[in-house]
Amino acid sequence: MGDLIVVLILLAIGYGFGSYAERQHYKSIREREKATLHVPIMTFGAKQSLPPAKETALFVGSVVVASDYFKTFALALRNLVGGRVLSYESLLDRGRREALLRMKEEAIAWGATELANVRINTSSLSQGGQGMISIEVIAYGTGIR
Amino acid sequence: MSNPQSRTSYLSANQRMLLTTLEGVPGKEVLEHYGIVQGSTVRAKNVGKDLLAGLKNIVGGELKGYTELLQEARHEATERMVQQAEQLGANAIVNVRFATSSVAQGAAELYVYGTAVKVM
Numbered sequence: 001m002g003d004l005i006v007v008l009i010l011l012a013i014g015y016g017f018g019s020y021a022e023r024q025h026y027k028s029i030r031e032r033e034k035a036t037l038h039v040p041i042m043t044f045g046a047k048q049s050l051p052p053a054k055e056t057a058l059f060v061g062s063v064v065v066a067s068d069y070f071k072t073f074a075l076a077l078r079n080l081v082g083g084r085v086l087s088y089e090s091l092l093d094r095g096r097r098e099a100l101l102r103m104k105e106e107a108i109a110w111g112a113t114e115l116a117n118v119r120i121n122t123s124s125l126s127q128g129g130q131g132m133i134s135i136e137v138i139a140y141g142t143g144i145r
Numbered sequence: 146m147s148n149p150q151s152r153t154s155y156l157s158a159n160q161r162m163l164l165t166t167l168e169g170v171p172g173k174e175v176l177e178h179y180g181i182v183q184g185s186t187v188r189a190k191n192v193g194k195d196l197l198a199g200l201k202n203i204v205g206g207e208l209k210g211y212t213e214l215l216q217e218a219r220h221e222a223t224e225r226m227v228q229q230a231e232q233l234g235a236n237a238i239v240n241v242r243f244a245t246s247s248v249a250q251g252a253a254e255l256y257v258y259g260t261a262v263k264v265m
Contacts, residue, residue, distance in 0.1 A: 010203055013203055013204065014203055014204060014205065017203075017204040017205070018204055018205040018206075021204065021205060021206045022205075025206070053171040053172050054172070056163065056165050056167070056170060056171055057155070057163075057164070057165075058155050058164035058165060058166065058241060059155065060155055060216075060219065060243070062212060062215060062216055062219070063207055063212055064207060064208045064211035064212045064215065065205075065206070065207055065208070066201055066202050066205055066206065066207075066208050067202070067205055068202070068203060068204050068205025068206070069202065069203045069204075069205075070205075071205060072202070091205075098207075116166070116167060117165075117166040117167050118166070119166065119242065119243075121243060121244065121245060123245040123246065123247065123253075124247065125190075125211065125247060125253060133202075134202075134208055134211060136211070136212075136215060136245060136253075138219075138243055138245065140166060140241075140243055141166055142165045142166045142167050144171060
């Protein structure tokens with residue numbers, strides 16, 4: 001009985017804080033995406049002719065995101081029946097957009113007018129371990145000015 | 146979320162060596178190829194950070210400690226790659242790629258590779 005109460009409390013905390021943090025994060029992501037819209041990100045660049053450039057530099061943005069207790073629990077339930085895991089889709093989406101924004105913001109501070117040949121990598125740090133689910137997303141590309 | 150990135154900027158490495166994800170350096174010509182250069186580092190998370198991350202796992206969100214740890218590690222890998230290219234006499238590394246793989250529970254390998262070239 002005591003265990004059940006602890007789990008319920010953790011679930012409530014996870015859901016409450018987790019969804020609050022997610023809303024705040026999405027708000028910040030949307031604002032920053034709007035603010036950095038003037039610099040295009042491209043995944044091509046290697047085999048295309050590029051606009052004349054004075055300088056280029058490598059920019060990297062990375063972030064480690066972790067699921068909250070509620071999401072971990074929801075995944076455990078989902079595992080029973082299979083199907084889409086919505087709560088993790090949003091987690092990965094947030095991570096990826098955050099990593100791209102960090103790369104972009106650093107490039108803009110340097111004075112970049114565009115980012116070419118951008119690559120995104122995702123890797124799990126928890127390696128199928130129990131509970132702890134943390135995912136690293138890294139975005140990198142060449143800034144041109 | 147604030148940006149903990151400034152400390153681990155790649156610009157210092159960029160000043161010594163031109164790093165790019167492109168196949169060439171825009172506005173410059175590749176004179177010589179020196180082949181592949183690489184840098185890697187394996188890092189383990191420490192117990193303190195793991196404990197904090199364990200707490201953080203209840204509420205979710207970014208694990209700043211890990212983000213910084215991996216950034217530092219990736220920076221070190223890049224530094225090693227740059228040193229290797231310097232020894233070869235290159236002044237640029239093109240087609241740079243990053244890779245991460247978790248080699249064991251709690252340890253990750255950060256790997257960076259590219260082609261060392263001389264550009265003019």
